[in-house]
Amino acid sequence: MSRGRLEAFTDGVIAILITIMILELKVPHGTDWTALSGTVPVLLTYVLSFVYLGIYWSNHHHMLHMTDRVSGGVLWANLHLLFWLSLVPFATSWMGENHYAPVPTALYGAILLLCGFAYFILEKTIIAVQGAGSRLAEAVGSDTKSIFSVALYASAIPLAFLNQTIAHGIYVLVALMWLVPDRRIESRLRRQD
């Protein structure tokens, strides 16, 4: 089974999510700087989610690049990831409009946590299909970076009820940590050339 349609479908869903999220930014009612500056905090939340969706797209791109075979299970693990990613705009809007409310801040972290888990499941499902000695299994290794991210999200959820700024800081930190695409895979690919 080819990976072409899986990539095309995933690209389509992430392209729609990343674009429509920004399109939901409401046009201000006034026409002066005050009206525009009111959209800035909401815009910043959108930038964060844009970066997160970009990270998932970029890492998905790298992971699928090392995937030779796709099974029905991989299709569903991928749809499972897309489901949680599709809730990112919902969590973004809610937190964007209520920056200092604990429940929206915690929900944002919970959705990121579930996206992280779903990505992890997809990775394991793909590796299982490729077989133990596959290039992907080698490149990914023990995946401490993913485990560390999930631990950070998990810590941000209770912290959202104590101090929202710390929780926001953790979300920004994990995004920065992943902004660089998966060097392990890229360096491996370079070694093969």
Added chain:
Amino acid sequence: MSRGRLEAFTDGVIAILITIMILELKVPHGTDWTALSGTVPVLLTYVLSFVYLGIYWSNHHHMLHMTDRVSGGVLWANLHLLFWLSLVPFATSWMGENHYAPVPTALYGAILLLCGFAYFILEKTIIAVQGAGSRLAEAVGSDTKSIFSVALYASAIPLAFLNQTIAHGIYVLVALMWLVPDRRIESRLRRQD
């Protein structure tokens, strides 16, 4: 005629449907757990429709994989399927907001029934183009699973006026029945390797 653009167009339409449906989930007005819990019943209906659209995409993927030739008739049978699938978000919103109302529950079943019929017509159109002894004709066989699904949808429509919970149960049951991608085709593909 190549099947590439047919797949790309179908992927595009289903990706838009599955994504925008979730985006229609309205951000709650409050910022506490009560506000969030109000979205749960609507979310569950979206999950069901997400799974249905995922099933159609996955089965479409498998079916087209065994398709060698595409005709003008296949293009239109495919557009016909996409038309009914594009009404799924409409039926989902209406039922999601009115869980215990008979007409929305019956309409949801009717749209699923029409999607099922449209898929069946597409399958037969593709088989007719491939010729009688094609791999797809063999893999699909008498397709009792499709006929059984259609019978279940048809029974859910009148039941929606008696007991909505039974009708919802039938919708969940058929989804679970199809969640596994078409094993017949997958096992056939494996045998060929």
Added chain:
Amino acid sequence: MSRGRLEAFTDGVIAILITIMILELKVPHGTDWTALSGTVPVLLTYVLSFVYLGIYWSNHHHMLHMTDRVSGGVLWANLHLLFWLSLVPFATSWMGENHYAPVPTALYGAILLLCGFAYFILEKTIIAVQGAGSRLAEAVGSDTKSIFSVALYASAIPLAFLNQTIAHGIYVLVALMWLVPDRRIESRLRRQD
């Protein structure tokens, strides 16, 4: 220059137009048959536009299939077609909500007329790039069907001010006339095999 991205971009735009148009169908406020039956006239207008967009996608698919070379001029002729197609949902909503108003009915015809012209320009631009003796030039011939459609749209615009039902009838008639994909190209392709 390859035609791949031109097809992909066009598929993307038409897939979005055809899908979002249906998504704009508003969920009724009540939960009974009366509430549902109120959406039927709007739905019928959407079906007509769905068929028109399907016709354009299908004919575009056939035309590009006989295209070997793409130039910058073809890209812009294609974007010009996409611009007029992207106004179809606007005209559909306005006419769908005001079936018996002359201006919305005339505008619908005017947009169809402009889409028809834009398709004609794209066809001529592609033929000019392929060269006089190309397969596409031969297959298209004098294109009386397109000229006839444009004449029908042009007649529907003034008729919309006299009798909207006749204008609607013309829109349905032209759609039926084109519902069958371009047989000239398909039969030519078959002869080549």
Added chain:
Amino acid sequence: MSRGRLEAFTDGVIAILITIMILELKVPHGTDWTALSGTVPVLLTYVLSFVYLGIYWSNHHHMLHMTDRVSGGVLWANLHLLFWLSLVPFATSWMGENHYAPVPTALYGAILLLCGFAYFILEKTIIAVQGAGSRLAEAVGSDTKSIFSVALYASAIPLAFLNQTIAHGIYVLVALMWLVPDRRIESRLRRQD
């Protein structure tokens, strides 16, 4: 690393932006010519942004055509461009509704300026990956056209506070200047044949 998914994702995002921007055109409340003529100034702003997004898509198409290798840095430079492009509909709506307000007119220019910069960064990133003597580096040359555009946008921003019509004129002028796809690349490609 292949450029296929980068193109597909970019096509998806630009297709969504260009289409949804037009879909945001609100259906008039009345049904006469006055109601329709009220949408004309908003429509003209959409046409301008449609042309700008078309220019970016077309030039991106030409640039990627000469790109052999894609790196993680190119993925992110491309996402950075898509981010600013995704703010074009926001700036379009705000300026379209407030033609003679200085801040929306200036913001439109600022977003175009940032899109221009982002495209420039993407171009440089791609050239750096291809190596100094690449076909793209040669074809692009010193890129005076891009530098000139950026200078015009930069001049339109302060002018928006003095005379909005002049600022609008500059936006139209730059669009016309770019409407023709990158002849340098096209002529180079022709020479290679």
